[in-house]
Amino acid sequence: MFITDIQTMHQKVPLKKPFKTALRTVDQAESIIVKVEVSNGIIGWGEAAPTMMITGESIQSIEATILYTIKPLLLGKSILNTETIFHLLHRSCVGNSSAKAAVDIAIYDILAQYHNLPLYQYLGGEWEDGLHNEVETDYTVSVNSPEEMSEAALQHVTDGFNILKIKVGKDSIEKDIVRIQRVRETVGPDITIRVDANQGWKTKDAIRAIRKMEDMGLNIDLVEQPVLASDIEGMKMVTDSVLTPIMADETVFSPSDAFEVLKTRAADLINIKLMKSGGIYKASIINHMAEECGVECMVGSMIESHLSVTAAVHFAASKRNIVRYDFDAPLMLVDKPTNGGIDYEINKIRIPEEPGLGISSIKEEWRVGRGAKTT
Structure with missing residues (x-):
């Protein structure tokens, strides 16, 4: 069961009213959605939210990290070889934790589907x-x-x-x-x-x-x-x-x-x-x-x-x-x-x-x- 493709899309959903903290004010939930496909047809979904004041990531940096740093490392790798997959993911670059999280989530989505279990189980x-x-x-x-x-x-x-x-x-x-x-x-x-x-x-x-x-x-x-x-x-x-x-x-x-x-x-x-x-x-x-x-x-x-x-x-x-x-x-x-x-x-x-x-x-x-x- 090999990773055959990793795609991204940009999502933006308004908040009902602005969200205010000591660090920032936010009026929309903006994120990069990740779609990971494997050779047996299972699709996994992930999401990365940019939070410049906390993780230092933007929409642009998240998408670039996923497509040009993480994707080339993971294409063709067996998703069942989880030690290798997650080692490659987390050693792909310094920081960029949200970008890594989106791909990680999609991988876990696929693994749980493969075992026919809800992810929490x-x-x-x-x-x-x-x-x-x-x-x-x-x-x-x-x-x-x-x-x-x-x-x-x-x-x-x-x-x-x-x-x-x-x-x-x-x-x-x-x-x-x-x-x-x-x-x-x-x-x-x-x-x-x-x-x-x-x-x-x-x-x-x-x-x-x-x-x-x-x-x-x-x-x-x-x-x-x-x-x-x-x-x-x-x-x-x-x-x-x-x-x-x-x-x-x-x-x-x-x-x-x-x-x-x-x-x-x-x-x-x-x-x-x-x-x-x-x-x-x-x-x-x-x-x-x-x-x-x-x-x-x-x-x-x-x-x-x-x-x-x-x-x-x-x-x-x-x-x-x-x-x-x-x-x-x-x-x-x-x-x-x-x-x-x-x-x-x-x-x-x-x-x-x-x-x-x-x-x-x-x-x-x-x-x-x-x-x-x-x-």
Whole structure:
């Protein structure tokens, strides 16, 4: 079963409203879709989302990496020789993690189809208590004024979400505390609140803010990436100084990044994203390393569409050590651009039982250059 072709296409789907973090504002989910074909006729789908502020990739760089660096290495190779395939993929170039992730996802889609299993089962996801084919996602509240954020939080809770991720880190620590306080007062004590600073705080300010929130009884589930991604020492200082669990996100791309965090105990949790890790193969290594060290993981996504988030959900549902899920990005889109894949019932995500990802095709109307609806 040899790889016979790798093709790309450009997809662009508008968001229902702009998504704002400390790093950027986004109004559309733009990505490169990858189609991998093998000699027995199976087709695998993958997706890469450009996030210049995090992975350093653009639409143009992703497509060029896939077509002119990865594709020549993989054409003609047996897809069943997974050690060689993934070695070649990850040694093809430095960085370019989203481009690698798209091809990785498509390969796993083909492998699971070949074995006639949903991807989460192919990855090991049949639990003792039955099939683990449903997960609960949080919903993210973009960073805005405290009033806007509390209104948005209340709407999400009214819609049926029990877990909220609150974006902060754009301006002052004092205003961030007010944001979180207003949200907690609005949604009540029973809603789980997570805080994501997206590297927006300095070490001492982060300690001061988190301790203040603890003293105020805001009951924060975790604080994600409070300091710069490169500042492992600062993150460890925050982790050691507060009671609230600290989660590393942008700090951890690769297994070697995870090793540094785990070795130094710089964080209590790790957020794995396929666009950072380069796909499922390396993400699995990160999760196994964390599990051996007694550190639980979350799996989340960038602003991606149903295709790559479907892969992330399959992966997350297959691992015992992954206990938190951040998969709200497709809910922010004006349309589902795939036929098949995950379905949402408010905060619950149903994982398809068809072989592979469970995606049969990509909707033509969202393809750029093919009459895509880009406005």
